[in-house]
Amino acid sequence: MTGLESSTDAVPVVDAIRAAIADGEFVANQRLVEADLSERFGASRTNVRTALVQLASEGLVERVQNRGARVRAVSLAEAVEITEVRMALEGLCAAKAAERLTDDDGRRLREIGEAMRAAVASGDLLGYSELNRRLHDFVLQLAGQGTASAIIERLRGQNVRHQFQLAMHPGRPAVSLPQHMEIIEALCARDADRAEAAMRRHIRSVIDTLPEVDTTRTRRFDAL
Amino acid sequence: MTGLESSTDAVPVVDAIRAAIADGEFVANQRLVEADLSERFGASRTNVRTALVQLASEGLVERVQNRGARVRAVSLAEAVEITEVRMALEGLCAAKAAERLTDDDGRRLREIGEAMRAAVASGDLLGYSELNRRLHDFVLQLAGQGTASAIIERLRGQNVRHQFQLAMHPGRPAVSLPQHMEIIEALCARDADRAEAAMRRHIRSVIDTLPEVDTTRTRRFDAL
């Protein structure tokens, strides 16, 4: 998509920019010039401007007075902090999900689990990554915790880069697959404490792996 | 403060509105008319507008197309959800704080604890409430978790009403004081697990008390 395909959209500018950042079209530290975005998405500069304000309060972009906005680069330390928050919140959601689980939910969970096994066995990294997302999303949905889910979603947006690198890390599936299965088992057993513990162990291992996959060349040569 | 005292402030419109909501000057479901706020705070309507967008993405304000903004009313169920998130996150921060605590921090914690005891003994509800805020803030500061702290702060803003009612609940200090002391002791012992557990127990009791202090008369009969 090279140009102007959106003619009469409501207020999707913020979503469009968010998606562009998520998809890597806008890379970290890239400048976001209002006039350019305005033309790129066929929106008025005012709309782009308010979109940038909103994205700034979501932590996706940085804005400095009279100097414009750019895609915020999250350091490794920040990625760790963010994932620690996710650990606490997804743990909470796992516990809630265990309490509210229906038999049908359990079946769907096990389906995801089997699909994961198959994806890992066949070396389908992208498929496994997609299933990973589906599992975590499903847990959030089961938990029925709107507040927590919204926060987790927002934090995930800030971490797309690190998450992606993690998914492509060789040997990672062998570690995370059994953790995922343990989460599923605990949920199906409706054991809230065990589900929370399993989820926390899983995300703790993500945190421990983050430094290994970090490719922050730290080319900002002053702050690190 | 009744009127226009801010003449040449940078971009404090959003902070001013936030403060007004926190202080109860703007009550739940109250309409926030751009022109009125514009005059009230001596800012242009454009600034007010972007401020409202930002506050909406913070969850303090609700905005509907062509119908303006109003102060968001958080239901009891939402207040419970919010406080459950706080339980998870402040638990995390308590654990981190225990690991990083210095001797001097410990002394300051115990000072707060003693001041709390005195406030409760003398029936100083407002003083105790203020100390409560100071204790929780101090734990966040000790934890050094910027991401978690920012989220907690934001959630607190949404819950001001319920928090206030809780603080004024008779008999509440008798319950929360020993919990606060346990948190302080666990922190001073540098026992991360115990600190996290104590913090979670404390906030769990807050959650359990919320329904009792709830005064959602649902008097929104369309609100003005």
Place this chain on the structure above:
DNA sequence: ATCGGACACATTGTCAACAATCCTGGCGAC
């Protein structure tokens, strides 16, 4: 060759006016 200053350009910040939309109240038809 390097430094300082002035000029030009690019970009953001602000404002006022205009258009679109929604709510209110009154009026007539049934």
Place this chain on the structure above:
DNA sequence: GTCGCCAGGATTGTTGACAATGTGTCCGAT
């Protein structure tokens, strides 16, 4: 009396132009 309908007013949404600020460049003096 109730329902539908149609101005009138209030409020939000949008646009474009202009001001303010920052950035980069070129030139001359040392």
